Amino acid sequence: xxxxxxxxxxxxxxxxxxxxxxxxxxxxxxxxxxxxxxxxxxxxxxxxxxxxxxxxxxxxxxxxxxxxxxxxxxxxxxxxxxxxxxxxxxxxxxxxxxxxxxxxxxxxxxxxxxxxxxxxxxxxxxxxxxxxxxxxxxxxxxxxxxxxxxxxxxxxxxxxxxxxxxxxxxxxxxxxxxxxxxxxxxxxxxxxxxxxxxxxxxxxxxxxxxxxxxxxxxxxxxxxxxxxxxxxxxxxxxxxxxxxxxxxxxxxxxxxxxxxxxxxxxxxxxxxxxxxxxxxxxxxxxxxxxxxxxxxxxxxxxxxxxxxxxxxxxxxxxxxxxxxxxxx
Amino acid sequence: xxxxxxxxxxxxxxxxxxxxxxxxxxxxxxxxxxxxxxxxxxxxxxxxxxxxxxxxxxxxxxxxxxxxxxxxxxxxxxxxxxxxxxxxxxxxxxxxxxxxxxxxxxxxxxxxxxxxxxxxxxxxxxxxxxxxxxxxxxxxxxxxxxxxxxxxxxxxxxxxxxxxxxxxxxxxxxxxxxxxxxxxxxxxxxxxxxxxxxxxxxxxxxxxxxxxxxxxxxxxxxxxxxxxxxxxxxxxxxxxxxxxxxxxxxxxxxxxxxxxxxxxxxxxxxxxxxxxxxxxxxxxxxxxxxxxxxxxxxxxxxxxxxxxxxxxxxxxxxxxxxxxxxxx
Numbered sequence: 238x239x240x241x242x243x244x245x246x247x248x249x250x251x252x253x254x255x256x257x258x259x260x261x262x263x264x265x266x267x268x269x270x271x272x273x274x275x276x277x278x279x280x281x282x283x284x285x286x287x288x289x290x291x292x293x294x295x296x297x298x299x300x301x302x303x304x305x306x307x308x309x310x311x312x313x314x315x316x317x318x319x320x321x322x323x324x325x326x327x328x329x330x331x332x333x334x335x336x337x338x339x340x341x342x343x344x345x346x347x348x349x350x351x352x353x354x355x356x357x358x359x360x361x362x363x364x365x366x367x368x369x370x371x372x373x374x375x376x377x378x379x380x381x382x383x384x385x386x387x388x389x390x391x392x393x394x395x396x397x398x399x400x401x402x403x404x405x406x407x408x409x410x411x412x413x414x415x416x417x418x419x420x421x422x423x424x425x426x427x428x429x430x431x432x433x434x435x436x437x438x439x440x441x442x443x444x445x446x447x448x449x450x451x452x453x454x455x456x457x458x459x460x461x462x463x464x465x466x467x468x469x470x471x472x473x474x475x476x477x478x479x480x481x482x483x484x485x486x487x488x489x490x491x492x493x494x495x496x497x498x499x500x501x502x503x504x505x506x507x508x509x510x511x512x513x514x515x516x517x518x519x520x521x522x523x524x525x526x527x528x529x530x531x532x533x534x535x536x537x538x539x540x541x542x543x544x545x546x547x548x549x550x551x552x553x554x555x556x557x558x559x560x561x562x563x564x565x
Numbered sequence: 566x567x568x569x570x571x572x573x574x575x576x577x578x579x580x581x582x583x584x585x586x587x588x589x590x591x592x593x594x595x596x597x598x599x600x601x602x603x604x605x606x607x608x609x610x611x612x613x614x615x616x617x618x619x620x621x622x623x624x625x626x627x628x629x630x631x632x633x634x635x636x637x638x639x640x641x642x643x644x645x646x647x648x649x650x651x652x653x654x655x656x657x658x659x660x661x662x663x664x665x666x667x668x669x670x671x672x673x674x675x676x677x678x679x680x681x682x683x684x685x686x687x688x689x690x691x692x693x694x695x696x697x698x699x700x701x702x703x704x705x706x707x708x709x710x711x712x713x714x715x716x717x718x719x720x721x722x723x724x725x726x727x728x729x730x731x732x733x734x735x736x737x738x739x740x741x742x743x744x745x746x747x748x749x750x751x752x753x754x755x756x757x758x759x760x761x762x763x764x765x766x767x768x769x770x771x772x773x774x775x776x777x778x779x780x781x782x783x784x785x786x787x788x789x790x791x792x793x794x795x796x797x798x799x800x801x802x803x804x805x806x807x808x809x810x811x812x813x814x815x816x817x818x819x820x821x822x823x824x825x826x827x828x829x830x831x832x833x834x835x836x837x838x839x840x841x842x843x844x845x846x847x848x849x850x851x852x853x854x855x856x857x858x859x860x861x862x863x864x865x866x867x868x869x870x871x872x873x874x875x876x877x878x879x880x881x882x883x884x885x886x887x888x889x890x891x892x893x
Contacts, residue, residue, distance in 0.1 A: 270864075
């Protein structure tokens with residue numbers, strides 16, 4: 238029996254094995270993902286992002302606790318070098334999370350991959366699909382709140398939570414710079430700290446001054462003390478309200494399409510490159526070509542055009558349709 | 566006269582224009598970059614990375630000041646949502662940087678692009694090439710110290726500086742998680758703060774415990790107070806020592822090849838995807854296909870295989886050479 242079949246029968250070891258294969262980019266993983274895909278599309282995906290030190294892992298821990306009491310099954314994908322899930326944080330955090338790791342209803346997977354061709358966002362989407370096919374009700378994707386790929390992953394969740402914390406100084410500026418657009422919900426964690434009121438006020442002004450969102454949703458702000466579990470129920474209720482709003486405004490399908498699109502484009506991009514590189518290695522070596530570029534005996538732009546002519550089928554209007562048309 | 570010719574004659578406006586065209590991914594930009602490439606390969610590239618709040622922009626400001634006094638010309642590429650260069654920071658910072666922006670010897674370009682197809686790292690390499698062709702002696706690339714793309718950019722610099730600061734708590738853990746491998750030089754900025762000694766000790770232990778580097782270089786630690794300019798001369802001397810070490814150990818060529826490779830692969834990946842998407846739009850629309858995926862009437866993995874069969878030339882051993890072989 239293949240991994241996909243075993244996963245659909247609830248075999249957790251098979252799921253862990255497939256996720257390792259995805260990380261290692263094994264061809265078999267592709268095959269199994271194909272078989273799992275028809276069983277996906279049922280999980281609700283929550284993205285949680287914030288700077289290192291915002292306490293978002295503790296928050297995720299408390300969110301999981303409450304969802305578990307409701308009997309919901311959870312998948313956690315941690316894409317964050319500072320997360321206890323990825324082994325980056327201090328021992329105390331790791332011990333805390335082990336509580337969930339012995340719970341059958343919680344499946345945790347960290348992404349430490351820094352591979353070049355694959356990229357974090359592609360693996361993340363694949364792993365979300367595996368957890369979805371496993372039948373997890375809720376999948377939480379935790380990423381650090383900076384970095385193009387990392388922010389994009391959270392942006393494709395059904396509900397995106399941006400975790401802030403008082404006293405980081407530039408925090409509000411950081412949010413302005415990129416996270417405002419993606420936040421469905423703001424959390425001020427460690428809200429017992431000085432500056433929480435001020436941060437809340439600043440966020441509120443920011444939200445009011447932002448152009449109205451297409452979906453008509455105004456991001457609420459929740460204050461939490463994750464370590465004590467304070468405010469977490471309210472936050473979960475906020476997630477539930479956002480989910481209802483998505484359903485009522487018929488925006489859920491749009492969110493799904495956006496995530497599907499990002500995933501599909503990443504897959505296509507990766508496979509195209511891998512396939513073309515694979516073909517090239519049969520002939521002239523990549524290394525030799527690179528040396529010529531370093532020696533300025535060629536240029537990367539012209540080389541890319543040459544490779545495309547050699548490996549892409551020629552179409553009548555081939556390179557005149559898209560944005561990426563080239564000049565020779 | 567084309568942009569490339571004007572840039573090579575020292576026209577700063579033409580350079581700014583080309584960089585905007587690169588951001589907008591205009592086909593003409595590609596054409597101009599091709600013409601500029603033979604004139605690149607002379608600049609020394611310094612990567613500066615660190616978490617928001619580490620004061621790396623102030624540090625870059627002081628580094629530039631010293632290099633300018635030596636008569637060196639400078640290019641700055643800021644890939645950081647919190648950087649004053651990208652307009653993310655407070656007014657004071659912006660005013661501070663304007664000092665350099667009126668200096669002809671300093672060319673500053675911020676990358677705010679969050680585009681999907683292009684990606685930050687490709688634009689950054691293209692813009693480094695423009696500055697290199699402009700004849701800038703030193704190009705400083707400033708990125709935030711998290712995020713896959715962002716870390717990778719710094720990793721392709723000749724000298725990578727990782728800026729830390731006392732009192733961020735998890736700081737050392739964050740470095741462990743990804744930045745240790747890429748740091749040629751560590752800086753403890755704001756070193757007047759409590760905890761600087763402890764941080765230095767922790768970093769030193771970390772460096773000692775790390776496996777020996779292939780290039781034989783042991784990353785030094787510098788303590789700075791960038792606001793006062795303290796320790797910046799020592800840091801610049803450290804950069805110079807690292808540069809000499811690269812030359813003596815004949816590793817400079819390897820660094821150049823690595824950067825060329827990353828850039829080339831990004832270019833190829835982007836153009837392949839753009840070209841294939843451009844062809845697809847002539848026929849069946851992407852949107853229709855995505856809806857089928859959302860409805861689970863197809864799967865993205867099978868769709869990618871189909872598209873590759875349709876658009877890649879078939880070779881005898883086509884998909885059996887590379888890692889990316891597929892199963893149908």
